[in-house]
Amino acid sequence: MDEPKSPPQRSHGRKTMRPTLVPRDLMEDAPELASVWKAQVITLLPEAFPGVLGLSLTGRALKDGLWQLETVPLRQFGEGKHRNVDDTPAGGGAGMVLRPDIMADTIDHARVRIAPMAPLIYLSPRGRPLTQKLAQQLAAGPGVTLICGRFEGLDQRVIDHYDIIEVSLGDFVLTGGEIAAQAMIDAIVRLLPGVLGNEASTEEESFSDGLLEHSQYTRPAIWRGMEIPxxxxxxxxxxxxxxxRAQSEDLTRDRRPDLWEAHQARRKTD
Structure with missing residues (x-):
């Protein structure tokens, strides 16, 4: 006697959808989307992306097509058997410098795949500071091409030739620009329409009006003897x-006198 057939599974005949453990899948075979903000990253470590950008709100927005991410592997334009991309510094010194010819070939390849008005930015400790204002400006544009430095840096002639903007995360040095690039992209992407889902949250946070954000509280009303104001x-x-407002002003005056002075100067000219 034949055994009774089990009822068909609900997913029978349909594509099974399950969460991925590899965020990089968000970047594989992604179609080009018109009028979508795009981040290009020139890097020796393409496997580092999307990294944290593939998680939480930025990852969901990437999956939903609210922005796009593309890595351009610098090594594929390298020279010789080992795909060398660097050489010793002219004039002597420690370390290695990214070669201008290799970087130029990489940039030329990348730039035809992004809007011409998208700025070209090199993550560098000697660059202008990354600020909320700069993030807002970049979010309003078509996208950005980021160059992740390694070793002792990039040949100055490339920076001059392509009029590259240098941007720094702060007064410290990293082993490379990949972490800085992810931080910069995160700061921009969260400002894109639809990513956070609550536009008011970006208007009230730190630096939105030149001041640090006020303190935040939530339930329970009393915690370890301390009450919500x-x-x-x-x-x-x-x-x-x-x-x-008073909280923001007090915090800014105490913790960031540089921001407070700039805020006071703007008030005098308004």
Missing amino acids: PVLMSGHHGEIAKWR
């Missing part, structure tokens, strides 16, 4: 706004 529980929105 009563004004936040009052329901009086005008008083809450005044309290938050």
Whole structure:
């Protein structure tokens, strides 16, 4: 006697969808999308991407096509059997320098795949600081091509020839530009429409108006003997706004006198 057939599974005949453990799959075979903000990354470590950008809100937005990410492996344009991309510094010194001819070939290949108005940025400790204002400017554009430095840096002639903008994450040195590139892309992508889902959150956070953000609280109302400031529980929105503004000003004055001076200067000219 034949055994009874088991009922067909609900997914029978359909493509099974399951979460991936490899965020890089978000970048594989992705179609080119018109009018979508795009980040190109020239790097010796393409396997480092998307990294944290493939997770949480940025990863969801990448999957949903709200932005695109493309790596351009520098090594594929290298020279010789070992695909060399660097050489010793002219004038002597420690370390190696990325060669201008190799980098130029890589840049020329990359730039035809992105909008002409997208800026070319080199992540460098000697660059201008990455600020919220710069992130907002870049988010308003078509995208960006980022160059991740390695070794002792990039031949200056390439920077001059392509009018490359140098941007720094801060007054410290990393082993390469990949971490800085991911931080910069994250700062930009979260400003793109639809990524956060709450446009007001980007208007009230630190640096949005030149000040640090006020302190935040949530339930429980009393935790380890410490209460939420009563004004936040009052329901009086005008008083809450005044309290938050005062908090922002006090924090900025105390922790970032440079920002406070710039804020005061802007108020005098307004």
